[in-house]
Amino acid sequence: MPHKLVNGIKVELTAEEIAARAAEEAAWNAGAFDRAMSSLRQKRDALLKSTDYLALSDNTLSAEMTTYRQALRDITNGLTTVEQVNAITWPTKP
Amino acid sequence: MGTITRTFANNITTSGVFKPNAFNNASFDNVTAVPSGAIESGGMVLLSTQTASGDASISFTSGIDSTYKEYMFIFNNIHPASNSNLQFQTSTDGGSNYGVTATTTFFYASHQENDGEAILAYKTNRDQAQSTDFIYLTGDNMEASASDASVSGYLHLFEPSSTTFVKHYMSNTDHVADGPYQQNNYSAGYFNTTSAINAVQFKTTSGNIDAGTIQMFGIL
Secondary structure (H helix, E strand, O other): EEEEOOOOEEEEOOHHHHHHHHHHHHHHOOOHHHHHHHHHHHHHHHHHHHHHHHOOOOOOOHHHHHHHHHHHOOOOOOOHHHHHHOOOOOOOOO | OOOEEEEEEEOOOOOOOEOOOEEEEEEEOOOOOOOOOOOOOOOOEEEEEOOOOOOEEEEOOOOOOOOOOEEEEEEEEEEEOOOEEEEEEOOOOOOOOOOOOOEEEEEEEEEEOOOOEEEEEEEEHHHEEOOOOOOOOOOOEOOOOOOOOOOEEEEEEOOOOOOOOOOEEEEEEEEEEEEOOOEEEEEEEOOOOOOOOEEEEEOOOOOOOOEEEEEEEEEE
């Protein structure tokens, strides 16, 4: 039987607790791809922000940096599974 | 050297042995050096240790009261059964229900093992605003498939017994995230209640906690 640890003592989960846990896990698993994409976008956005200053109007962006930033923008293209998201290769910052 | 004035408390055993609090330091005058043991020092008092072994959750439902103004939980090598996040919540009814309304923040630094990614970022899908959900202590999934992967860290909970103020917490964890990469997570916030918090529960978003220990300390 599934159990929980309460003050060092193993306590069997009740049928109600097992059902609640199963529902939590089902919801968690159903949202896996959305969470993976959300995390990917947040990391991508952070990497873009770290080079935003190079794209100011008083600066000419190098071709290498332009390519790098475009690769970051394109990194979500074609991703449909968590495995694909986890397997992405980040472009190398010039 | 100065002088230390001590008062003598009626605190002696029947066999004539002084109890630890038999002497009280009443005053200090021009003291430039203090003998060892002259001043009661603060410290961490270990209240409870729990060792996980395939458990759905780990709960502390005793020992959280007005004895200490601050409680500290230390996580040592928590290993999940499946890729998941470590979370916690609190209770105001001794552990019958976990879900106190909280507002929190979450940011992290991460670095991929292959050096492909290194960032510092706020993680909007790990914070919460006036929610009763379990609170994230790790950012991206803890890696379950690698037997040597784990999360370690600590969580401070301030004055949980207060019936006047909200209850603040701050946590810092470091873990092996699915990738694999190292991730250092900072979560903080407050439980928006003036009811006393008297129980704390830890669990993962999915699956059991396979291994690891959580210690609860009272801070003097």
